[in-house]
Amino acid sequence: xxxxxxxxxxxxxxxxEALQPLREILLANAMMLGEIPAPTFGEQRRxxxxxxxxxEEGLQRISIDEVAGNCMAMIPGRxxxxxxxxxxxxxxxxxxxxxxxxxxxxxxxxxxxxxDNSLGLAAIATLPNLLNRLELQFSDNIILLGCTRSxxxxxxxxxxxxxxxxxxxxxxxxxxxxIQLGRLSYSSVGxxxxxxxxxxxxxxxxxxxxxxxxxxxxxKIVQGIQSIPIPTEPKTKIIFGSMNTGTSFATxxxxxxxxxxxxxxxxxxxxxxxxxxxxxxxxxATMSRTDISLTVVAHRKHGGLEYNHPMVKCMRKILATLDxxxxxxxxxxxxxxxxxxxxxxxxLGLTTGQHKNxxxxxxxxxxxxxxxxxxxxxxxxxxGGYCDDE
Amino acid sequence: MTSKVEKWLETNTYHHGEFWDILKLVExxxxxxxxxxxxxxxxxxxxxxxxxxxxxRSELMERYxxxxxxxxxxxxxxxxxxxxxxxxxxxxxxxxxxxxSVGDKPGKGENLWKxxxxxxxxxxxxxxxxxxxxxxxxxxxIVGPLLLNPTTKYCKAFYDRPITYSTGVRASGGGRVTExxxxxxxxxxxxxLAALIQPLxxxxxVRREVLEKIPFPIGYGVETxxxxxxxxxxxxxxxxxxxxxxxxxxxxxxxxxxxxxFGILQTFLNRLKRYDMVDKLPELATLYRQFxxxxxxxxxLEKAIVEYxxxxxxxxxxxxxxxxxxxxx
Numbered sequence: 169x170x171x172x173x174x175x176x177x178x179x180x181x182x183x184x185e186a187l188q189p190l191r192e193i194l195l196a197n198a199m200m201l202g203e204i205p206a207p208t209f210g211e212q213r214r215x216x217x218x219x220x221x222x223x224e225e226g227l228q229r230i231s232i233d234e235v236a237g238n239c240m241a242m243i244p245g246r247x248x249x250x251x252x253x254x255x256x257x258x259x260x261x262x263x264x265x266x267x268x269x270x271x272x273x274x275x276x277x278x279x280x281x282x283x284d285n286s287l288g289l290a291a292i293a294t295l296p297n298l299l300n301r302l303e304l305q306f307s308d309n310i311i312l313l314g315c316t317r318s319x320x321x322x323x324x325x326x327x328x329x330x331x332x333x334x335x336x337x338x339x340x341x342x343x344x345x346x347i348q349l350g351r352l353s354y355s356s357v358g359x360x361x362x363x364x365x366x367x368x369x370x371x372x373x374x375x376x377x378x379x380x381x382x383x384x385x386x387x388k389i390v391q392g393i394q395s396i397p398i399p400t401e402p403k404t405k406i407i408f409g410s411m412n413t414g415t416s417f418a419t420x421x422x423x424x425x426x427x428x429x430x431x432x433x434x435x436x437x438x439x440x441x442x443x444x445x446x447x448x449x450x451x452x453a454t455m456s457r458t459d460i461s462l463t464v465v466a467h468r469k470h471g472g473l474e475y476n477h478p479m480v481k482c483m484r485k486i487l488a489t490l491d492x493x494x495x496x497x498x499x500x501x502x503x504x505x506x507x508x509x510x511x512x513x514x515x516l517g518l519t520t521g522q523h524k525n526x527x528x529x530x531x532x533x534x535x536x537x538x539x540x541x542x543x544x545x546x547x548x549x550x551x552g553g554y555c556d557d558e
Numbered sequence: 559m560t561s562k563v564e565k566w567l568e569t570n571t572y573h574h575g576e577f578w579d580i581l582k583l584v585e586x587x588x589x590x591x592x593x594x595x596x597x598x599x600x601x602x603x604x605x606x607x608x609x610x611x612x613x614x615r616s617e618l619m620e621r622y623x624x625x626x627x628x629x630x631x632x633x634x635x636x637x638x639x640x641x642x643x644x645x646x647x648x649x650x651x652x653x654x655x656x657x658x659s660v661g662d663k664p665g666k667g668e669n670l671w672k673x674x675x676x677x678x679x680x681x682x683x684x685x686x687x688x689x690x691x692x693x694x695x696x697x698x699x700i701v702g703p704l705l706l707n708p709t710t711k712y713c714k715a716f717y718d719r720p721i722t723y724s725t726g727v728r729a730s731g732g733g734r735v736t737e738x739x740x741x742x743x744x745x746x747x748x749x750x751l752a753a754l755i756q757p758l759x760x761x762x763x764v765r766r767e768v769l770e771k772i773p774f775p776i777g778y779g780v781e782t783x784x785x786x787x788x789x790x791x792x793x794x795x796x797x798x799x800x801x802x803x804x805x806x807x808x809x810x811x812x813x814x815x816x817x818x819x820f821g822i823l824q825t826f827l828n829r830l831k832r833y834d835m836v837d838k839l840p841e842l843a844t845l846y847r848q849f850x851x852x853x854x855x856x857x858x859l860e861k862a863i864v865e866y867x868x869x870x871x872x873x874x875x876x877x878x879x880x881x882x883x884x885x886x887x
Binding site: 191192193203270271273 | 605611616645
């Protein structure tokens with residue numbers, strides 16, 4: 169091992185300073201990537217840009233897979249016996265039609281998706297340049313991956329495809345998110361993403377006593393879900409993400425949809441809640457003679473590293489060196505697939521930011537250098553063997 | 559003449575996609591042994607200047623050394639334009655501090671003119687600061703033709719209007735002032751110049767040997783004056799133009815465009831005087847020139863617009879007979 173962990177930690181402030189001259193390159197990458205719309209399943213142009221960046225940096229094994237459209241490249245290690253994956257999702261929650269123009273002040277960048285996850289993807293694109301600047305060469309290969317089809321209906325399709333077809337055995341993984349700095353995810357929460365779709369029959373008799381419409385029926389379902397007891401242990405919650413129905417003041421709506429997510433630290437609880445919601449949906453459908461369906465869009469199992477796993481310990485020490493308080497939260501992103509494949513991994517955030525997934529999403533520029541030096545330190549720690557389970 | 563204009567359109571009209579290989583442009587620059595400077599004239603542009611500097615510096619100086627020098631020249635912004643620009647590493651100047659011996663005049667043309675003194679490049683590229691969708695193509699597209707062709711001295715940008723057409727053919731015009739004022743004036747007095755699709759665009763690249771020899775109106779007329787003066791001295795072949803796709807920027811009010819038109823008209827009439835054309839007007843043209851674009855091909859559309867004039871009715875004998883009046887005309 170070329171340097172011990174405390175040396176790696178001691179070098180963090182020096183690296184943070186040394187990375188400052190790369191600010192324009194990093195921010196330009198973040199903005200140019202961010203201004204290419206990339207809704208889930210529509211990431212091709214953004215991925216092509218990433219691939220061009222990999223080519224410009226002279227990386228090896230650059231490829232865009234033909235099924236999911238992930239973009240991969242390799243920074244070869246001195247020995248290359250092991251492979252460390254560094255990945256970021258490339259898709260955003262914003263549609264093609266949204267104005268993706270970014271704006272910059274002295275301290276911030278604002279624009280849809282800049283934090284989630286244009287900055288994360290830009291860090292992947294800039295990493296080769298960044299490691300050159302720090303004159304770092306690793307013993308392990310670093311596999312860079314821009315993932316597609318991560319969010320919503322994408323259901324982590326990109327990383328799943330990559331892991332199913334990848335020929336480089338992965339020793340460890342790091343998932344990079346633009347925000348928030350201090351994030352430390354090392355476990356995957358049990359999760360189920362569901363969609364309730366409601367269609368009133370066209371021959372519905374609106375004059376009948378007790379006649380109802382899509383709004384009231386959907387409200388009944390929401391109320392029913394809210395009345396299901398949610399345990400505090402294991403930690404569990406149901407998130408109502410969106411409701412869509414109706415067009416005006418007095419037109420009876422005949423269709424409605426509800427999107428929700430169940431999260432729990434126990435898989436059994438997710439399944440139990442799913443069954444209760446399915447029963448509720450069936451009851452309302454039967455009583456109202458309406459076509460109501462429940463579709464499961466995504467499902468993740470609970471799992472992950474322990475709090476005292478060496479990789480988690482390393483991350484906590486790195487954040488402490490940066491004087492950043494760790495914010496521990498389970499992930500439903502790429503990390504959960506890496507964990508499912510038993511690849512020790514964490515998710516980290518690069519900087520602070522506001523209004524995630526809103527049109528005025530923004531990131532703070534200066535803390536990004538903390539975030540990047542954190543990423544470098546973690547890579548060095550993994551490469552040095554300090555994150556290996558004994 | 560039409561065939562000359564059509565030939566010029568074919569050979570001197572580019573699309574920025576032809577210059578995607580920035581490394582090749584850098585090699586051409588090195589082979590020619592020249593330096594390139596980029597100037598952004600500003601006045602209260604704190605909202606957009608930061609992004610322009612970050613992207614140009616990153617892509618065109620650090621990643622590919624195409625630009626040797628990059629300066630923001632400001633007319634006296636009241637907002638944080640200069641602080642933002644400096645914080646991202648641009649060289650910033652107030653126009654009044656450059657060549658103080660000649661004094662200070664308000665207007666964008668002043669910044670462009672003083673840039674010739676301040677900057678050292680053999681080619682100077684001017685890019686407006688109010689572009690929301692800034693991208694390296696805003697520089698590579700207009701400097702590319704000059705690097706490719708030594709006889710090209712002045713390259714103008716033009717843009718697509720973000721409107722979709724069901725036929726795939728779209729009118730490819732300039733802004734409102736171009737279409738209502740400049741194109742009709744050019745069609746009448748300098749028909750070849752009507753081949754420039756957006757003569758007023760604020761993005762252009764010019765060789766120093768040209769810039770140092772032409773006068774600069776300091777206000778609205780600077781672009782018009784440049785085109786007329788370069789045309790008079792070097793002809794149509796000195797120009798090139800490049801399609802940079804979309805440009806998203808502030809939309810100006812009709813009142814503001816009226817002021818702009820007034821300034822441009824002053825410049826235009828001054829040029830007619832300077833070229834000794836006022837008493838020797840050419841035979842007025844009756845062909846109006848517009849363009850349509852299909853894909854990346856631009857076709858010249860010529861429409862004969864003849865403004866035939868009827869005499870006063872009182873000079874028509876039948877009228878005099880009917881109304882029992884005498885022809886006094």
